[in-house]
Amino acid sequence: MLTYEQARQKVIEKIKEKKGPRATERVRVGEALGYVLAEEVKTDREYPPFNRATRDGYAVFAGDAKAGATLRCAGEIKAGDRVTKELWAETCVQIMTGAAVPSGADAVVMIEHTKRDGDQVRFERDAVAGQNFVPRGSEARAGQTLLMPGTRLGYAELALAAQVGAAELDCAQKPHVAILSTGDEIVPVDSIPGRFQIRNSNSVSLAAQVRLAGGRPILLGNAMDREDDLSSKIRRGLQEDLLVLSGGVSMGKYDLVEKVLREMGAEFYFDAVAIRPGKPAVFGKCGETFVFGLPGNPVSTMVTFELFVTPAVDLLSGAAARPLPIVEARLAEALHEKSGVTHFLPARLGWQGARLEVTALRWQGSGDVTALAKANCYVVVPAEEEELAVGERVEVLLRRDLL
Ligand code: AMP
Ligand code: MG
Helix, strand or coil, X not given: CECHHHHHHHHHHHHHHHCCCXXXXXXXXXXXXXXXXXXXXXXXXXXXXXXXXXXXXXXXXXXXXXXXXXXXXXXXXXXXXXXXXXXXXXEEEEECCCCECCCCCCEEEXXXXXEEECCEEEECCXXXXXXXXXXXXXXXXXXXXXXXXXXXXXXXXXXXXXXXXCCEEXXXXXXEEEEEEECCCEECCCCCCCCCCEECXXXXXXXXXXXXXXXXXXXXXXXXXXXXXXXXXXXXXXXXXXXXXXXXXXXXXXXXXXXXXXXXCCEEEECCECEECCXXXXXXXXXXXXXXEECCCHHHHHHHHHHHHHXXXXXXXXXXXXXXXXXXXXXXXXXXXXXXXXXXXXXXXXXXXXXXXXXXXXXXCCCCHHHHCCCCEEEEXXXXXXXXXXXXXXXXXXXXXXX
């Protein structure tokens, strides 16, 4: 059986060798959060485009503005003012943050370090050449590439694109991810379930995880545990870029997902992973479409999505597979788990100053969404560990949506 790292690697390797992203689309910069860029974004001019003052104060020639010197203030420059005149020798100009430093000046002295009397400005300390302004072109040269294809667009990348006038961006279309839950007991979330029925929460969490990963969820509802219903709904799902199923992959008599897929010609790259929850997770390809069969217990579904489906969505979006958000923390309470598989236990990570401390939450196993909704991470208990003491360092997988 593969470890979770091996299974993840398998997903990355198989998708990289077979599939690229969809075609591109033009997206307005204000709407492009979470898209993956498909073009280079270049500067339209130098940044900053002029010597930009970073303080309110006086533009000076540093040689004139020694401690104790007094210079005549010859005018003022606000942000946005056109600056054409040179600074005359033995004078200074009042300048505001964001304004252009006039030629002839090589420093800005903070207003706090001056005393003004009429048009006379007295300097309390030596000005230093280069002080308190950002030289033209020092952030970026004209025509320089700032963002490369494959960049995931977050708010800073969008601001950068906006700054250089890229009002529309060529982005990879988000991959379409079909979501199909399975199970005779599953009913829609807006219905009143019978006593032995369960609302379809997995389709909701999966759609949220698809969006978070950068994909577009296509909700196909639920298939009954019958070969005919499964095969027709799976066939529909295979028309998308990726198909994610929940439920029906364990050892029960009515766990038919793998069987139906096999009969449809699927090949599988793994059909179990050494983890708990989530051990029966399967990954394969049917026709041209990659398929994940995730176990139906809600926490299993969520954990296995994070471990295996997120990198698939990354790659199908034209981005690199993001590493798992794993950090190290100290255990606040001892743990004992059976060894042999890697455990992912719902947990709370807290901050004691700079020190990260994690506590596993009491839970009723992989169906317990109540526990997971109180968790902001999972403690990762390695397969070879059985006893973990208080204060021991452990790995913690962060919930991506709460980062
Ligand atoms: P399965 O993996 O099909 O054996 O399902 C395992 C458990 O997960 C069962 O208790 C199911 O009722 C529950 N389950 C399966 N699918 C869903 C779903 N779509 N939403 C919520 N719970 C589910
Ligand atoms: Mg089932």
